[in-house]
Amino acid sequence: MVRVLPEGRLSYGMQLPIQSQSRIYAEEWEADAGAEDLVEVARAADRAGFAYVACCDHVAIPRAYAKAMGTVWYDPVATLAYLAAATEKVQLLTHVAVLGLRHPLALAKQYATLDHLSGGRLILGVGAGHVEAEFDAVGADFAGRGAVLDESIDAMRAALGPEEYPAHAGERYAFGELGQRPRPARQQVPIWVGGSSHAAVRRAALRGDGWLPQGDPRDRLPAQIAKLKRLREEAGVEAPIEIGAIVESLYVGDAAWDVGDRTLAGKPEVLAESLRAYGEMGVHQIQVRFRSRSRSELTDQMAAFAAEVAPHLNQ
Structure with a gap:
């Protein structure tokens, strides 16, 4: 197991704004934001002690889905590599890379390079994907994507290990006697498995260094964690x-x-008390998202969280 978080503490990270503009959660100001804004948010996370910043993965969004999902989805490798050069400590998470859309050896070249250039800050979050048209467009197997992901994780774990000539022999992919350098800076890149279906939880249990649930509410999460264990x-x-x-x-x-009735808002100690419940459930890291009307309000919120809420998460 590859551990990346401080043991015995509840850590916090965030999915970046701007790079993913699903209309389900994107704020209005993100529509006109660009690279400079993305860099400043990542630098704010770096300064504020966030464990990671995360980037999503979609190749293309069908027109029928665009009303809800939007079509703005930055490429995770290019985006995280760009932000790696602008930050120093914060980890770089794919939440999540859809491995079944690409060959694992080609992916390993990209992500090994990213980890090498960032000084060992990559966390590879992976998932099965859910947009069938994306798979059809690139000739990938949507119906069999679960089995493909299982083997892809095994292949990626081999290809992102320390060996210059990684080897894997499976039903769909086989490679060996093919050298890839540069190698990752880490001896082994951590792989966190995303998803909350039974298949995803089982995959995380058997193959993951971490688990990234997809929005399980508080009342469902303890049972999911118990199942995982x-x-x-x-x-x-x-x-x-x-x-x-x-x-x-x-x-x-x-x-x-008006930040909405589903937003947890108020005094820092009240927020910390509420969020500590996640640690009590057995959670090691929480992914946070702040309501904001501008980049400056977002970075102010991040700084306030780090200074006033985070110190009370582990009391």
Whole structure:
């Protein structure tokens, strides 16, 4: 198991704005934001002690889905490499890379280079994907994407290990005697598995260094964590696994505008008390998202969270 978070503490990270503009959650100001804004948010996360910044993965969005999903989805490798040069410590997470859309050896070349250039800051979050038209467009197997992902994880783990000539022999992919350099800076790139279906939880239990649930509410998460641990124990996997959660939208302090009734807002100590419940469930890292009307309000919220909320997460 590849551990990347401080043991015994509840860490926090965030999916970046701008790079993913699903209309389900994107703020209005993001539509006109660009590279400079993205860099400043990533630098704010770096300064504020965020464990990671994350980037999504979609190749193309069908017109029928665009009303809800939008069509703005930055490429994760290019985006995280760009931000690696602008930051120093924050980890770089794909949440999540859809491995079935690409050959694992080609992916390994990209992500090994990213980890090498960033000084070992890549966390490879992976998932099965859900947009069938994307798979059809690139000639990938949508119906069999679960099995493809299982083998892709195994192939990527081999290809992102320390060996210059990685080897994998499976039903769909086989390679060996093919050298790839540069190697990742880490001895082994951590792989966090995303998804909340039974198949995804089982995949995380058997193959993951971490689990990235997709929006499980508080009342469902404990049972999911128990299932994950049970499946891992039944398979004889003794290594610990780093468990995540996507928390409610946040606003630190009393908002002077309507942040929505689903937003957790108020005094820092109140927010911290509420968020500590995730740690009590067995969660190791929370992914946070802040309501904001501008880049400056977002970075102010990030700084306030780090200074006033985060110190109370592990009391």
